Amino acid sequence: MKIDDELLSVRAAELYYDEDKTQDEIGAILGLTRWKVGRLLATAKQRGFIRIEIVHPRARRLGLERALGERFGLADAVVVPVGDAADAAEVAARVATAAADHLTALRPVPRTLGISWGRTLLSVANALPEGWASGVAVVQINGGVSVNRRSGTAAATAVEIARKAGGGATLLPSPAILERVETKRSIESDRTVAGILDLAASADVYLFSAGATTPDSAHIESGYLRRDDMEELVRRGAVGDVVGRYIDADGRIVDPGLDERTVGLPLERLREAARTIAVVSGAEKVAVARAIVASGLCTVLVTDEGIANALLAAVHPPDDPGGSQDSSPRHPSRRTTT
Amino acid sequence: MKIDDELLSVRAAELYYDEDKTQDEIGAILGLTRWKVGRLLATAKQRGFIRIEIVHPRARRLGLERALGERFGLADAVVVPVGDAADAAEVAARVATAAADHLTALRPVPRTLGISWGRTLLSVANALPEGWASGVAVVQINGGVSVNRRSGTAAATAVEIARKAGGGATLLPSPAILERVETKRSIESDRTVAGILDLAASADVYLFSAGATTPDSAHIESGYLRRDDMEELVRRGAVGDVVGRYIDADGRIVDPGLDERTVGLPLERLREAARTIAVVSGAEKVAVARAIVASGLCTVLVTDEGIANALLAAVHPPDDPGGSQDSSPRHPSRRTTT
DNA sequence: CGGCGTCCTGCTCACATGAGCACAGCGGCC
DNA sequence: GGCCGCTGTGCTCATGTGAGCAGGACGCCG
Numbered sequence: 001m002k003i004d005d006e007l008l009s010v011r012a013a014e015l016y017y018d019e020d021k022t023q024d025e026i027g028a029i030l031g032l033t034r035w036k037v038g039r040l041l042a043t044a045k046q047r048g049f050i051r052i053e054i055v056h057p058r059a060r061r062l063g064l065e066r067a068l069g070e071r072f073g074l075a076d077a078v079v080v081p082v083g084d085a086a087d088a089a090e091v092a093a094r095v096a097t098a099a100a101d102h103l104t105a106l107r108p109v110p111r112t113l114g115i116s117w118g119r120t121l122l123s124v125a126n127a128l129p130e131g132w133a134s135g136v137a138v139v140q141i142n143g144g145v146s147v148n149r150r151s152g153t154a155a156a157t158a159v160e161i162a163r164k165a166g167g168g169a170t171l172l173p174s175p176a177i178l179e180r181v182e183t184k185r186s187i188e189s190d191r192t193v194a195g196i197l198d199l200a201a202s203a204d205v206y207l208f209s210a211g212a213t214t215p216d217s218a219h220i221e222s223g224y225l226r227r228d229d230m231e232e233l234v235r236r237g238a239v240g241d242v243v244g245r246y247i248d249a250d251g252r253i254v255d256p257g258l259d260e261r262t263v264g265l266p267l268e269r270l271r272e273a274a275r276t277i278a279v280v281s282g283a284e285k286v287a288v289a290r291a292i293v294a295s296g297l298c299t300v301l302v303t304d305e306g307i308a309n310a311l312l313a314a315v316h317p318p319d320d321p322g323g324s325q326d327s328s329p330r331h332p333s334r335r336t337t338t
Numbered sequence: 339m340k341i342d343d344e345l346l347s348v349r350a351a352e353l354y355y356d357e358d359k360t361q362d363e364i365g366a367i368l369g370l371t372r373w374k375v376g377r378l379l380a381t382a383k384q385r386g387f388i389r390i391e392i393v394h395p396r397a398r399r400l401g402l403e404r405a406l407g408e409r410f411g412l413a414d415a416v417v418v419p420v421g422d423a424a425d426a427a428e429v430a431a432r433v434a435t436a437a438a439d440h441l442t443a444l445r446p447v448p449r450t451l452g453i454s455w456g457r458t459l460l461s462v463a464n465a466l467p468e469g470w471a472s473g474v475a476v477v478q479i480n481g482g483v484s485v486n487r488r489s490g491t492a493a494a495t496a497v498e499i500a501r502k503a504g505g506g507a508t509l510l511p512s513p514a515i516l517e518r519v520e521t522k523r524s525i526e527s528d529r530t531v532a533g534i535l536d537l538a539a540s541a542d543v544y545l546f547s548a549g550a551t552t553p554d555s556a557h558i559e560s561g562y563l564r565r566d567d568m569e570e571l572v573r574r575g576a577v578g579d580v581v582g583r584y585i586d587a588d589g590r591i592v593d594p595g596l597d598e599r600t601v602g603l604p605l606e607r608l609r610e611a612a613r614t615i616a617v618v619s620g621a622e623k624v625a626v627a628r629a630i631v632a633s634g635l636c637t638v639l640v641t642d643e644g645i646a647n648a649l650l651a652a653v654h655p656p657d658d659p660g661g662s663q664d665s666s667p668r669h670p671s672r673r674t675t676t
Numbered sequence: 677c678g679g680c681g682t683c684c685t686g687c688t689c690a691c692a693t694g695a696g697c698a699c700a701g702c703g704g705c706c
Numbered sequence: 707g708g709c710c711g712c713t714g715t716g717c718t719c720a721t722g723t724g725a726g727c728a729g730g731a732c733g734c735c736g
Contacts, residue, residue, distance in 0.1 A: 006394075007396060010392060010394045010396055010397050011398075013392050013397075014392055014397060014398055014400050015400065017390045017392065018390075018392070018399070018400045018401055019400050019401070022691090022692065022693090023692075023693070024692075033715080033716060033717090034692090034693085035693095035694090035715075035716065035717080036714095036715075036716085038693065038694065039694095039714095039715095042694085048393070049392060049393060049394045049397075050390065050391075050392055050393075051390070051391045051392075051393050052355045052356075052388065052389070052390050052391075053388075053389045053390075053391065054348060054351050054352055054355065054356070054387060054388055054389075055386070055387060055388075055389050056344075056348045056387045058345060058348055059348050059351075059352060059387075060349075060352055061356070062352050062353065062356050062357050063356055063357070101345075360721085360722060360723090361722075361723070362721095362722080362723095371685080371686060371687095372722090372723085373685075373686060373687080373723095373724090374684095374685075374686085376723065376724065377684095377685095377724095380724085677736105678735105678736090679734105679735090679736080680733105680734085680735085680736095681732105681733095681734085681735100682731100682732085682733085682734095683730105683731085683732080683733100684729105684730085684731080684732095685728105685729085685730080685731095686727105686728095686729090686730105687726105687727080687728080687729100688725105688726090688727085688728100689724105689725090689726090689727105690723105690724095690725085690726105691722105691723080691724080691725095692721105692722080692723070692724090693720105693721080693722070693723085694719105694720095694721080694722090695718105695719090695720085695721090696717100696718090696719090696720100697716105697717080697718080697719105698715100698716090698717080698718100699714105699715085699716090699717100700713105700714090700715080700716100701712100701713090701714085701715100702711105702712085702713085702714100703710100703711095703712085703713100704709100704710090704711090704712100705708105705709085705710085705711100706707105706708090706709080706710100
């Protein structure tokens with residue numbers, strides 16, 4: 001393209017978008033036919049001279065969403081733009097709101113909703129509108145934080161979500177990680193706990209977040225893990241935790257011994273479930289987000305633009321060059337009952 | 339408007355602008371009629387959820403230009419967006435380019451072009467394309483800097499502009515400010531100088547920049563003024579200089595004594611001229627820019643978005659409440675030959 | 677309880693726009 | 707030098723879009 005055309009297209013774009021002139025008028029002003037003007041505008045858009053941005057806390061990035069969905073075989077994806085957000089907390093809040101919106105719009109309305117807990121899910125709970133659904137039974141799917149923190153977080157999340165849906169919350173009365181396998185076994189065999197785990201396994205929708213392997217992890221803050229435990233996990237390839245279980249980049253359990261002492265739904269149940277919603281935001285969680293989507297832990301990912309871009313930027317076969325499996329049904333064990 | 343409509347309009351905007359869907363399709367997706375979608379988009383635009391930005395070094399801000407033109411009775415205005423420009427130098431370069439563009443597009447092509455000198459005008463000279471016009475006589479309209487700087491700047495500017503237009507440059511061989519009035523008088527009465535000043539007074543287009551009252555003013559750097567001279571000028575209300583003459587916020591000469599010793603075209607000549615182009619950029623020049631446009635020193639202002647906004651933000655009568663004169667023909671002495 | 681004004685909705689119609697097509701000018705290639 | 711393909715241009719036509727209008731719902735007030 002000639003340099004002159006570039007200038008003209010910019011001038012045309014100014015007149016069209018800033019001045020609300022019609023392409024015909026612009027043609028008259030610049031001495032061009034209106035078709036030429038149309039073409040100039042098209043190239044200007046294509047070459048990125050015209051930037052259209054939707055600035056709203058609840059705006060989403062649909063292009064990224066579709067790309068994510070196709071790339072990782074998700075049923076749905078929600079990507080929140082970072083835009084001019086001041087800090088990570090604001091982005092996290094937007095992601096939580098988006099997750100709440102998604103949950104509210106979910107059809108069919110879940111009968112039983114399994115949830116994990118954490119800062120993220122608490123935000124989601126708070127962002128849900130009163131009466132976002134009706135008659136939803138909420139059940140915790142992994143052991144709680146209530147041991148040596150004020151019992152707030154974990155229980156409050158479940159109760160809030162349930163209350164706003166006019167349903168009941170079932171809490172899992174157990175620590176997240178126990179010190180001895182025997183204790184974990186005996187807790188699980190307790191009638192109450194076993195019943196709750198059965199209920200959790202029968203949920204039709206799961207909602208969970210993920211933890212990074214950073215020192216401010218809830219597991220460390222709550223005393224379930226020490227810093228050097230975490231460092232050891234990282235050495236062994238951990239990228240983060242999902243419902244209390246630490247996984248590597250391939251979504252596999254990093255430390256079976258530790259996992260044996262962790263109370264809650266096994267990850268396989270999440271991989272089988274028809275609808276699992278993962279809510280993840282923040283640069284430190286890119287790795288765990290990648291593990292989640294790559295290993296089929298969720299069918300719906302709610303995240304921020306930064307993570308979405310990072311997930312898509314990872315090298316991937318331009319046209320499946322010798323890939324070991326075809327791309328579409330990446331997780332054949334997934335039920336497809338909608 | 340209901341909160342729901344806000345959400346819907348954002349969703350609709352996403353689909354329309356990010357996804358290139360038609361309003362009809364969006365209607366189908368969201369369960370609305372296409373007219374409703376159109377209205378939602380309109381309100382979204384109006385309420386600023388949709389930001390359309392033209393990102394190009396040569397883009398302009400036409401809305402501001404028109405506002406400036408109307409507000410100050412300018413024949414034309416060119417406003418360059420600041421956008422994501424890294425620093426003031428980049429903005430200044432864009433403004434210079436815009437001025438060069440304006441000059442190139444000027445019709446009728448000037449026969450004689452009177453110019454001042456300075457960093458800004460040198461940039462303009464460099465930004466002009468070869469052959470931007472043909473047969474233009476360029477003449478300096480104020481005394482030069484050539485005294486104790488290497489003779490470059492002032493002369494180079496004029497020569498470059500003239501060369502690129504295939505015309506000749508006439509330099510004003512005189513210091514900008516003399517120490518004694520008598521010297522100034524005798525220089526002006528010199529045949530050569532007088533002839534050049536006559537030529538300068540007969541130019542049909544003037545192009546000039548403005549100086550701020552900062553310590554890095556060319557007048558100080560060139561030794562025409564001392565720092566305390568400048569401070570004294572500021573105390574007396576000076577906001578900057580135009581073709582070497584210091585003016586206050588109303589465009590009046592601040593120090594007649596100093597002005598008497600300044601060689602060059604009187605400001606009155608600029609105010610009478612049919613076409614005078616002022617090129618001003620940088621936050622430190624807002625005050626002098628305001629003085630220029632408010633006192634009718636230019637018919638065309640080329641500037642940056644920052645200055646433009648500052649000029650328009652100044653309080654002004656919402657509907658001429660007891661103003662001493664009507665608003666449109668603010669400078670009745672201006673020739674209107676165009 | 678009824679009348680009235682206001683806001684909102686869905687429509688018709690005129691206009692703006694983009695896709696697709698035919699043709700002209702130009703450069704490379706035989 | 708002539709032929710061929712390519713790019714760029716102006717057009718026709720189908721579609722997308724916004725202005726203006728009529729009817730209905732809602733709330734306010736008598």
